[in-house]
Amino acid sequence: QERCLALTICTGIEYRPGHCELWTRPAGVQATNALVNSVCLQRPSSPPPGAIQTKYVAHYMPWFVGFQSGVYDHWCVGNAHYQSYLGQYNLNDRAIVQQQLDLMKNASIDGVWIDYQLASWNAVIDIVMEETATRGMGVAIVVDSVTNPNIFIESRDKMIEWTNWPHYYRVNGNAVIPVFQTPDVNFEPFPFDAYYIVRRGGPPPSWANGTYPWVTPSLSVLDVYYQEDHTLSSFAVGAAYRGFRDCYKDRTLITPFLQMLEPTLMLASKYQPEFVQVITWNDYSEGTMIEPSWVRPRDVCLSTCVEENIQPCLTSSACDSGFDPLDCTKPYDSFSGPVDPQCNSTATANADDDLRLLTQHIRAEETGTLQVKYHAGMFEQKVVEAFNWYSRKAEYHPPATPQRVDGIFVKK
Missing domain, CATH: 3.20.20.80 (Glycosidases)
Structure with a gap:
């Protein structure tokens, strides 16, 4: 991260354990995938299990x-x-x-x-x-x-x-x-x-x-x-x-x-x-x-x-x-x-x-056992109006698990 901040061509950082996080090139940054003529910059190694990272x-x-x-x-x-x-x-x-x-x-x-x-x-x-x-x-x-x-x-x-x-x-x-x-x-x-x-x-x-x-x-x-x-x-x-x-x-x-x-x-x-x-x-x-x-x-x-x-x-x-x-x-x-x-x-x-x-x-x-499987479509809010009710539904789609739908119902 420190090296990246010193480079004018590096314009972004993705914090993601276990992956190449920074790809620098004149066109900008592309995370996780190697590109031709690019240089991979890794953050310092992760703390051992049990050490607080955040x-x-x-x-x-x-x-x-x-x-x-x-x-x-x-x-x-x-x-x-x-x-x-x-x-x-x-x-x-x-x-x-x-x-x-x-x-x-x-x-x-x-x-x-x-x-x-x-x-x-x-x-x-x-x-x-x-x-x-x-x-x-x-x-x-x-x-x-x-x-x-x-x-x-x-x-x-x-x-x-x-x-x-x-x-x-x-x-x-x-x-x-x-x-x-x-x-x-x-x-x-x-x-x-x-x-x-x-x-x-x-x-x-x-x-x-x-x-x-x-x-x-x-x-x-x-x-x-x-x-x-x-x-x-x-x-x-x-x-x-x-x-x-x-x-x-x-x-x-x-x-x-x-x-x-x-x-x-x-x-x-x-x-x-x-x-x-x-x-x-x-x-x-x-x-x-x-x-x-x-x-x-x-x-x-x-x-x-x-x-x-x-x-x-x-x-x-x-x-x-x-x-x-x-x-x-x-x-x-x-x-x-x-x-x-x-x-x-x-x-x-x-x-x-x-x-x-x-x-x-x-x-x-802290213990290194967290499985971070976040994706953009994991959580989507939908708002529906019905008679005498305002409904805000939160559709939650974790990877590799069944869909779960939670609802917040708001009485008008």
Whole structure:
């Protein structure tokens, strides 16, 4: 890879174990097949079985801070279709953070990338920094300007403090600074060496050293990202996620989609980026959480901020989606058991099924037993409209196995 990056004629990289990955020629790059007058460049030999090749990191939301309206606590301002196995927790409680990190560590997750928007979250992040250090886990801070365009300026002192921890993620001596940017962000570089990698989508700002992918319903879009040139930051970041099913009272970001965890994991393993960001550990408002959880009943309060001046209790009917999406992949109102009755299915599920799948994948990759058989037609989404229903079907075609069809049915 390093030799390739030094050659102007080399314009692409395919990360695929056991194959010739780089064919250089004046016309560009052709992977896996030898060409006349071409030179094969191999990456350094793969680590022995048991060595970690890719670091899987969980995108972590520290915004659950004890039912306080003035600090953007998501039990107050958010809503959700799901319930955490820990209940509606307060991350100022160190025991909760310890339980979460122990679960991640047991799942072979290497560390956390912590979303950071407001100074009111500092105490939680301090706890996470301390507890990840004691567990030998890595950490990075995702500078997020969604609620605060001046976050770079206001976070300067804390970022200096946090990046000085020995377990902060670095590449070539540079602190890894992921940025969840908005157009109005007031960028000001921190006074230390850093790689600023921004969320992919449109032309990156001039100050960015690279990009990382975010949740998308299109595997082809994600595949294109992996094939792009990531030489600016000298490393690549992948993404793995279960899907997206948001529940905001005043907006809907995108049409819900699920059944994406296995395909995105397999796609990431095909390319072997340095990091794979698991999106997310605990964003309940957008339904991306990998933390064990189940579907909540529709008539139960989904927002329980206890202050009198806060909005009344919300149920899923308050979601501004125009329809009631069904998740038939998780248990209904319990850790283990049948799925949502409206799915009209006899299937059962466990709250930790997604996390178990992630764990199995990481461990198979670490031990060299993972069989990566990804192909372009493996996962195809089809949308069908019928009376009173919006149906998004995910047709899944693994090689050498029978076709399996999963469906997400969304009531209009």
